[in-house]
Amino acid sequence: MHILRVANFVSPTSGGIKTALRHWGEGYLERGHRASLIIPGPGEPVTEESQGTVYRVPAMPIPRTGYSLMWSRVGMARLMESIAPDVLEVSDRATTRWMGPWARRRGIGSTMISHEHMTGIMVRRTPVPDVPATRIAAWINGKSSREYDAIVCPSEFAAEEFLRNGFPAHVVPLGVDLDTFVPSPEYEQVAPDGSPRRDHTLQIIHCGRLAPEKNPRLSIETTRALVGRGVSVHLTVLGHGPLRDELLVAAEDLPVTFHSYIRSRAELAAVMGRADAAIAPGPLETFGLAALEALACGVPTVCPDEGALQEVVGDGGTAAPSEAEAFAGALLELVNRPGAREAARAQAELFNWDTSAERMLAIHRQTLALHTN
Incomplete structure (x- = not known):
């Protein structure tokens, strides 16, 4: 299975999404699948990495955020056609909403990862009053549910805004690298800023x-x-x-x-x-x-x-x-x-990337089956 991932909000200093993409990609490759990823530039246009083939395309910077958005639908569609995936995994719903219908027309399984809480965004970060803001969020979530074969959320909280309106959503928690992130033997001697520990601070x-x-x-x-x-x-x-x-x-x-x-x-x-x-x-x-x-x-x-x-x-x-x-x-x-x-x-230790990648692969197999049976 060739899995194409697309993500907008990835930058040299971004955190969670970039980490999740890397671990999922590595998990897909370890299990014998192909993985490709399209993200905003800059950087080498095409690189082979531990998570698969990474394509970096021109993008428009978003002021005061450190992020960029990939806008060129024609160019993106051509690149996606040339990659020829079996399934599509989209970690964004800004300028990539068209990708769900694009995949469906081509018999490609599609999954959208909902990394943000749309209801919270509409209620807390826009001037729209709470009731219409909640309704707008429900409309956006419903549209995403109809345009993609599957919606994946990383938590029960994220899934709730879909489920309460009758839209199905899978919950796939992320993981953590338990071999790298370990208790420090320096804990009692050194402070986080690198200075020697001072008593009672x-x-x-x-x-x-x-x-x-x-x-x-x-x-x-x-x-x-x-x-x-x-x-x-x-x-x-x-x-x-x-x-x-x-x-x-x-x-x-x-x-x-x-x-x-x-x-x-x-x-x-x-x-x-x-x-x-x-x-x-x-x-x-x-x-x-x-x-x-x-x-x-x-x-x-x-x-x-x-x-x-x-x-x-x-x-x-x-x-x-x-x-x-x-x-x-x-x-x-x-x-x-x-x-x-x-x-x-x-x-x-309740969270690990192996389990997370296995759950994602199970969903990708389900979306693929929708177009091959």
Whole structure:
């Protein structure tokens, strides 16, 4: 089976989607399938990688996001025709909506991965009142369901907005590299920012891209709340994004270090594993891979009591309302909880990429069968 993946929101500094694409692609190849991937440039037009053949095509930058969108339908269609896949896997519903019908006309199975929560986007990030915003989201989700053979969501939270309106959706949780993201032997000697540990200083990390939808300011304000309580604390911010400069200003008077971008997954794991606790503040996450990586490093994590993060964090941390004082209290409780680091690692071990890739392949086989029987 030749699986063609297409994804818009992938950049040199992007996180979860890029990681999922790589692990799924590697899983497909390991099981004897072919895998191709089309993503926005720049870079070599065609490369052979561990996840299969990667095509990078011209794209239009989206201001203040770090992302680009592939717009040329004619050029994309020609490339897809030349690749000649058996099934199509699309990780976007922006400028790629036409690809579901394109695949259907050619007898190609098609799957859309819903990496975002459309209802949350419409209600929280647009000026449209809640009731019509919810209806618009339902219409968009219904259109996606009709245009693709299968919809895949990474969490129950992400699937709920489809299921409550009668649209079928598969839930396929992502995984984590449990061999790379491991508890750090340096935990008691070195802080996440690389400095020697100082007694009684609470070392916390922020997990997530510095973008509005991830609510990174909550991590800064939680640190401020801890300082206000007289806690000796230091926050290391892991992640880049369009809000970085704004957050640097907001944190000027606080014990906060903004870590340079880390390309090496092993280095990222080493930095994460030195923390006492992690903050994963995204309220609308449909999964939360950065939080899962922190858990795998044995770092208990505080997340919002909304969205999919609480599904991922489970017994490896705690959920709290998205307010600085609530997060501060949750952090203090969590770091004093007996066995918290062991529980974090155990929670992460519930997720693995082998199972995730197997579930994706099962869905691809189902969509292929729809066009071959």
